[in-house]
Amino acid sequence: MNKKSIMFLALVAIAALIALSACGNKTNNNANNAGNAATGTAPAGTPAAGGGEAKSITVNAKNFEFEPAEFQAKVGDKLTISLNNTAGNHGLAIPELGVNLKNGESATVTLDKAGTYDFNCSIQCGSGHDNMVGKLTVTET
């Protein structure tokens, strides 16, 4: 190998390193931005403007519907969802949020993404089971 080709290889290696590190920075920035979007840019512990409230809702379940079947929250809210069976034995699952409640249970979720989250009964409760659906709508603040 002559001197010229060694220099060439060295340059290629350096260029590759620069490209890799530039890429790495970009990835990190994206991750940071995603983090900021989720938590808001306010310092830790400070609720994001408009959202970030602690809210709670009790969903009543009977044969065969949820009441309310639809409810809303804002991005950043800490929402505690409780399930109360008023008739029959039902569960409440919100698959996208990892929530699955039995009667009398509750779960607290931090809503960091706007969207519509479907929920459904998670216990085979009878003929109307498949109709036991509802949705949580999370809106930007």
Ligand SMILES: [Cu+2]
């Ligand atoms: Cu059911």
